[in-house]
Every structure is written in C-alpha cells, then in structure tokens.
Amino acid sequence: MKEKRRGKNRTGDFRLAERVSLVLLGQDAWEPPRLGNVAAFRLARGSSGRPELLPVGNSAFSSSYGGRADLEFLAIQTPWILLMKEGEELDARGVAILRDLVSSEPSCAWDVAIESMVEKEILSSFEWVTTPDLCSLLGAKGRRYYSLEPRLLPSNALWALTGGENDPFDLASVVLPSLDRRPSPLVIRRRLPDNHGSERSSTPSDLRLFLDGHARHFDDTRFCPHFQWPWTSYLTMRKEHIEAVEKGMAEGWGNPEMATQALSYMVRFGLYEEAHSFSSKIPEPWMKSAPGLAQMAALVALASGRLEEAEKLLPSRQEAASLSGSIRLNMAKLLLVLGRDQEAVLCLRDLARDAMEKGQQAHELEAMAGRIEANGGKRASLGACVIARDEEAHIGNCISSLGRVMDEILVVDTGSLDRTREVAASLGARVEEFSWAGDFSQARNFALDVATCDYVLMLDADEYLSPEHLLNLHVLKALLPVQSPMAFRLPIAHIQTRHNWLVFVRAINPKLEKEAVRIIPRISGVRYRGKIQEEVETSLAQCGVAVANVAASDVTIFHDPFSRSERIRRKLPLYDAIPEPSLTVALAAVAEYASSGEIEGLLKWLWILHDRFGQMSSVWPYCVSLARFLEARDPDRACLLYSELTGLQPVASEALLGLAGLLVKLGRLEELRGLEWERVELTELPVEQKTAFLTYWGVTTALEGDLSRAADLVGAALAEDPGSLLAQGARFLLLVMARELESALWALEDMAGLLCLGVPEGQGDLHRLIQLLEQVTGALKARGFHTESSMLFAAAQWLERILSQEIPSQKDNALRG
Numbered sequence: 001m002k003e004k005r006r007g008k009n010r011t012g013d014f015r016l017a018e019r020v021s022l023v024l025l026g027q028d029a030w031e032p033p034r035l036g037n038v039a040a041f042r043l044a045r046g047s048s049g050r051p052e053l054l055p056v057g058n059s060a061f062s063s064s065y066g067g068r069a070d071l072e073f074l075a076i077q078t079p080w081i082l083l084m085k086e087g088e089e090l091d092a093r094g095v096a097i098l099r100d101l102v103s104s105e106p107s108c109a110w111d112v113a114i115e116s117m118v119e120k121e122i123l124s125s126f127e128w129v130t131t132p133d134l135c136s137l138l139g140a141k142g143r144r145y146y147s148l149e150p151r152l153l154p155s156n157a158l159w160a161l162t163g164g165e166n167d168p169f170d171l172a173s174v175v176l177p178s179l180d181r182r183p184s185p186l187v188i189r190r191r192l193p194d195n196h197g198s199e200r201s202s203t204p205s206d207l208r209l210f211l212d213g214h215a216r217h218f219d220d221t222r223f224c225p226h227f228q229w230p231w232t233s234y235l236t237m238r239k240e241h242i243e244a245v246e247k248g249m250a251e252g253w254g255n256p257e258m259a260t261q262a263l264s265y266m267v268r269f270g271l272y273e274e275a276h277s278f279s280s281k282i283p284e285p286w287m288k289s290a291p292g293l294a295q296m297a298a299l300v301a302l303a304s305g306r307l308e309e310a311e312k313l314l315p316s317r318q319e320a321a322s323l324s325g326s327i328r329l330n331m332a333k334l335l336l337v338l339g340r341d342q343e344a345v346l347c348l349r350d351l352a353r354d355a356m357e358k359g360q361q362a363h364e365l366e367a368m369a370g371r372i373e374a375n376g377g378k379r380a381s382l383g384a385c386v387i388a389r390d391e392e393a394h395i396g397n398c399i400s401s402l403g404r405v406m407d408e409i410l411v412v413d414t415g416s417l418d419r420t421r422e423v424a425a426s427l428g429a430r431v432e433e434f435s436w437a438g439d440f441s442q443a444r445n446f447a448l449d450v451a452t453c454d455y456v457l458m459l460d461a462d463e464y465l466s467p468e469h470l471l472n473l474h475v476l477k478a479l480l481p482v483q484s485p486m487a488f489r490l491p492i493a494h495i496q497t498r499h500n501w502l503v504f505v506r507a508i509n510p511k512l513e514k515e516a517v518r519i520i521p522r523i524s525g526v527r528y529r530g531k532i533q534e535e536v537e538t539s540l541a542q543c544g545v546a547v548a549n550v551a552a553s554d555v556t557i558f559h560d561p562f563s564r565s566e567r568i569r570r571k572l573p574l575y576d577a578i579p580e581p582s583l584t585v586a587l588a589a590v591a592e593y594a595s596s597g598e599i600e601g602l603l604k605w606l607w608i609l610h611d612r613f614g615q616m617s618s619v620w621p622y623c624v625s626l627a628r629f630l631e632a633r634d635p636d637r638a639c640l641l642y643s644e645l646t647g648l649q650p651v652a653s654e655a656l657l658g659l660a661g662l663l664v665k666l667g668r669l670e671e672l673r674g675l676e677w678e679r680v681e682l683t684e685l686p687v688e689q690k691t692a693f694l695t696y697w698g699v700t701t702a703l704e705g706d707l708s709r710a711a712d713l714v715g716a717a718l719a720e721d722p723g724s725l726l727a728q729g730a731r732f733l734l735l736v737m738a739r740e741l742e743s744a745l746w747a748l749e750d751m752a753g754l755l756c757l758g759v760p761e762g763q764g765d766l767h768r769l770i771q772l773l774e775q776v777t778g779a780l781k782a783r784g785f786h787t788e789s790s791m792l793f794a795a796a797q798w799l800e801r802i803l804s805q806e807i808p809s810q811k812d813n814a815l816r817g
Helices: 092-101 120-126 155-160 206-212 239-250 256-268 272-279 284-289 291-303 307-312 325-337 341-357 363-375 395-400 420-426 440-450 467-478 537-542 565-576 583-596 599-613 617-633 635-645 652-665 669-674 687-703 707-720 725-737 741-754 765-782 786-803
Strands: 020-025 040-045 051-055 080-085 108-117 144-154 180-190 382-388 408-413 430-433 455-460 463-465 486-495 510-521 546-549 557-559
Touching: 080 155, 092 180, 108 284, 144 155, 144 180, 180 284, 239 256, 239 272, 256 272, 256 284, 256 291, 256 467, 272 291, 284 291, 291 307, 291 325, 291 467, 325 341, 325 363, 325 467, 341 363, 382 395, 382 420, 382 440, 395 408, 395 420, 395 463, 408 420, 408 440, 420 430, 430 440, 440 455, 455 463, 463 467, 510 537, 565 583, 565 599, 583 599, 583 617, 599 617, 617 635, 617 652, 635 652, 652 669, 652 687, 652 786, 669 687, 687 707, 687 725, 707 725, 725 741, 725 786, 741 765, 765 786
Parallel strands: 020 040, 020 080, 108 180, 382 408, 382 455, 408 430, 486 546, 486 557
Antiparallel strands: 040 051, 080 144, 108 144, 455 510, 463 557, 486 510
C-alpha cells in the first residue's frame, strides 16, 4: 500500500505548468497572477468580433501564428484551463487545491468560489439593513461576498466561451449540458487595496438602532434577496431575515461568515429543523473553506437525528491537523458522540501533544481521552426526571430541550389539576403519579426508584437545557463512567436579555444563580434528604461517589425566573414547618420570601439567620439587610444591630454607614461622635460609599469642634462626587455651624441646582436663605432623600440657635468661599 501511494498519482509528482494553463478574461492588459511557469493567455474579442487568444509574457504559446490565434487552433497544450479576471489571485492554499484538482484527467467542470468586494457606493444603499457607521471603517473583510462560477475547465471547453459586446464573457455558456459541473473547495480571491467604505455620519447610530428596534428607523418591507450580499449587511440582521438570506444564498450570493451568523442563531435557540433546511443549501466549497461552518452543520445534523450526514461532514484526521485547536476539539467530541471512540482518542492526543509543544496545559485533554478509554467502548444510560405539578405552561419546553440525548424522560406528577400529564405524555415522556406529602425528598427518591437508567438528570419543570450546549451534553453522557459511578454539579442560570438580532446573540449572557448536583448515579444508598431544599450530597459522600463540576461554558441549566411565583407560594409553608432549619434551608427561605414580597416572613427568617447562624461571616450581610428593614419598624433595635456589626469585617464599613445614616435621620447627630471612623480602609471602598463615609466623618469632626479638619473631609467627599446631595448637605451644615451664612446660601443654591429647582430672588440674603432652605428640604423629602433632608433639618436647628443667639459665635473661617 505504501508503494502504491508513492506512485504517479501523487499530487506533487508533476509540474503544474504541464496540467493547467491560465486564461485571462478581458480586453485590457494587466499583470496576471504568478503561478510559476504556468502558461498565460488573454482571451479578448478581435476586430472581427471573434474571440482570440493573445500570449501573455513568456508563455509556452508558439509564435508561429504571429502572436495571435483563433480558438480553433490548438494553442493550449494542457488538459485544464483556469479562467481568471483582473484583480483576482490564488493564495498558497489555493495553489495546493488547484494542484490536487488538475492531477486527474478532465471529466467535469469545477465550480470555483469567486470572492468579490462591495464598493462603498453600493454599501451606502444598505442603510435599510444597517447604518452607515457600520460601513465607515470596513476593510476588505467587511465588504467581501462570494459567487460560484465554472472557472476550472477541460481545455477543449475553451471554444464554448462566447459573449456579448462587452467583457467579461458570459461564463454561464461555458459548460455543455453533457459536461458535469461540480463544486470545488478552490477560492479565487480579490487583489484590491483596502477601502474604508462610506464616510458619511450615521443617523441613527448602531447603538440607537439596537436600543430602539429596527422597525422604528427603517422600512423592513424593502428587504429582498436580490442584491449582492456583503458581510456588512448581516451585522444588524434579525431572525425574520434568515429566510431572505437563504434565498439569496441559493442564488449564489453570500459568504461563509453570513451563513455562520444565521446558523449560529438557530443553533443558539434550538431551531434544529430550520437550521438543517438552511445548512442543506450551503455551497460545498464553503464547507471546505470554513471548517467551523461544516462543524456547525454536522452538529445540526446530529441534533436532528441524521447521524450519517453528520459523519460525512467531518474532516479526516489528516485534514484536521491544520485546523485550529477549538475546531479539532469539537471534531473529537463529534467523533465520540458518533461512537468512533478510538478516533476521538487519537484526535485528543494529537491536540494534547500540540498543546504541550506550545507550552500549554493539556491535562484536561488527556483526562478526557483517559475517560473514553476507561469506558472501553461502553455507554452508561442517562434519563431525565422531572417533578411537576400544574406545569402545563412549562413542561413542554423542558422536555423539548432534552432533544435526542436522553434514553428516558420520566415526569413525576404530584397532583396536577391542569394538562401537565397530557402534555408530557404527548412529547414522549413516561408519566408516573405520586401523592404529594409535603416532602420534596420523597418525590425525588420515588423518581429514582421508578427510573430505569444508570444515571438520572434531575430537573424542575420550569428548567431547560441550553440548546447551544447540545453537543457538550452528548459528550457528557458519553463520558459518564461505566465502572466507577460519579455525580455531576451543573450551573443553573437565567437569561437576562432576549432579542432576535443575529450578531448580538452572544450578548444574551446568562445570569448564574447557583450550582447544584443534578446528575447522579442510580446505585443503592444514593437518596435525597430534607423535606425542602433537599440535598443528595450527603448520601453520595457516604457511598464514596465523587462529584465533578461542569463548567457553565459546557452545559447550563436555564430557568424562567418569572415563572416561579406560584411554585414559591406553595413552598413557603413548608419552610415555616421546619423546627430546626439548617443554614441552607434558612438562606433559601430568605431568598424565596424576598422573591414573593412577603416582608413579615422575610423578617422572621432574617432573624433566624441572625439568632442561629450570626457567628458565621457568610450571614453578616443578611444581618445588615435585617437592620435596614428595622430602621422604619424599630429604629432603636436597628441601631443596636448596626452597632454589633461595625466591628465585623467585611461588613464593618457598610454597618457603620448604615448606623450613621440612621442617626442622622433620627436627629441624633451627637451620637456620631462615638463612632470609630479611622478603623475603615477608605481605598477599598467604592466611590459612593467613600463619599458618604468622608461626609459622616466630616460631620462627626465638626461636632467635636474641629471645623477646619471637618472642611477638609467634606471637601474630599465632594472631590469624589461633586453631585452628592449628602455631601452638599453636610457642606451647608458646616457653613451654618461656622456662621458663614453667605457661603451657606451658595451651598443651598448648588443643591437647588442639583435638584433642578428655581432660586428665589431679592428680599435680602437671610430671607432668601430661609426660603430656599424650606424649598430644598421639601424637595429632598418628596424625592425620598430622607438622610439628606435630615441633614438640612439639623442645619436649620443650628441656624435657629444662631439667630436666637443661643450658642457662641464660631471664629473658624475655614469654609469661607
């Protein structure tokens, strides 16, 4: 076999010039691309109107015809011809592909992907799709598009080249009906200088367009597939445009990036049947030139149950060697899912070796290969178990997200009064009924008992698996240990933003909420415990089952945060029935009561956290929240609680600020003098907290009689945030204490400006001061700035004493001006 491969059929055993000639299309003389000694001819229209061949440079064309030849003459001696136009070229990869294509005898015409560039004048007409500022800084990549043309032909097809009065010739007439046209991976690229598209300013901006919505600014009814598709036009396309993209692609316009953008969107949202229809229309040369696109198409085929089609889209191990690491890793995953374990191991080992040669970590790749080998070609079965009650609105999405991965889908219904059971059964789930006894562990353990698979994935009815992670879920299933069972902890999140903009699909970033053990082995001794906030980790540890973490980038469980109100309402009495709640249960109860808006229940569980677990640092932030709730209900108790927390890091600064603010609101400013401001490290505080901290410290210092230092502290606070109403109120208080009433009036005018209030005119400065003080204080109260209004009220009391001559004059003029 080795000797046969080294024979005459090997691509590198011939000179390219012996197999192909270059035919340039066009009247004008221009420099042809350099392809070694390949003969070059120019096909032009002669004076008689007939196409003629003219030699270009030092070609192999015989001069016996006077430097000109009719097409009937056998001027070209090679079996193949390659047609090219001005500005086109082949890169090194293209030359290699060309050598491979012309190594065999001509039996077909090869279609070639022709890269073209959209000019800036054309780009400006796409404003109804995008906006001009997207085009303003685009180079060649942003303006390119592709079409398929028959360019690599048998030389005897040259006579069929005909055309109208103008060049280029009509290439559609090149191929005879008897000659097959086949797509090739060859790409002829443009040799154009980079051009920066339209320079016009954009109205609206792309950000405005994204925030407002496309229809507000542009007429979508003008969208049609009959134009040259530049990559640019897809930056702000949306789901409803995919159909037009598909039509345009079928007409020969578009490029791999455009197809990848549309396909990525459909995969992201689990639209696998639509994605398969789309991917079936992608030209084969694009699949060859864009391995990532081919992999995505393979994933779509896998997700829709077309395994043979998925296998055909995978490159060979030799072809994969030149691809990027991420593409090769996905290839190994696809091989594993398709049951080609040994090939997957070889691919992973190749990746690990390359990574180590580059000085990169490879232990995860080696570990994955080791787990495949440890299973010895066997597979553990995986089923999904869903506990449900009155979940008709959500159970369908949950089951549908499981795709073709699960060997079994089991729904345990705990007493639904709606169509939960019917919907689940219609989607292929096995439904088992369980009498609800107020104990989640009982329901989970019942599911474990009636399930039949080796492993179980536990889901809630309003949860679903991320569609874009389908391949990784397949891989996770294939890697489940057969001999030594393991459990897996998965991330649980919810989607924060929903939209249908293709390019921004990755901006739908999930908000991670928690991680929980959700995949567990069905072995003796593994049981859930706890009526609510049930856990299985204790029994897993007792059974010697290790728990591995699954990264959010691999598989994520999503849920709808707005669907849980009724479920939470049913759970709240279960929390209250627990006599000795654990920390986990108490924290969950706080979260559930807060979500439901039940303030009395929330306060109860915050006190449970304080009383039972108050010595734990993880609970201290909840104690700060408790003190905030108590400010209006029981301020004295809130002060005591804040005082307890001022000596505890890392909540000391937050508690100190809370206590100071409450004392100001209560009018108990003298008590600020007992607080230890020097103990807090200011550099570690965010700007808002630092500003408040310096403000309260300055007021405390003023009350201690050092107005000069107080001025420095409040000035530092204003330097951090000149718009802080709290610091501006403290500034007014200090100026009143210093009897600088003219400057105090200026401070009030600054506060009025921040509140967008009018300033009273005339009638004397003192009268204006009092009138403006009432106006600003009233505005602060009306807008919920209670601490700030209390600061001004304290200043008003000082002002009243000064005017009544009840306190001696202060001589410190540090705040003048």
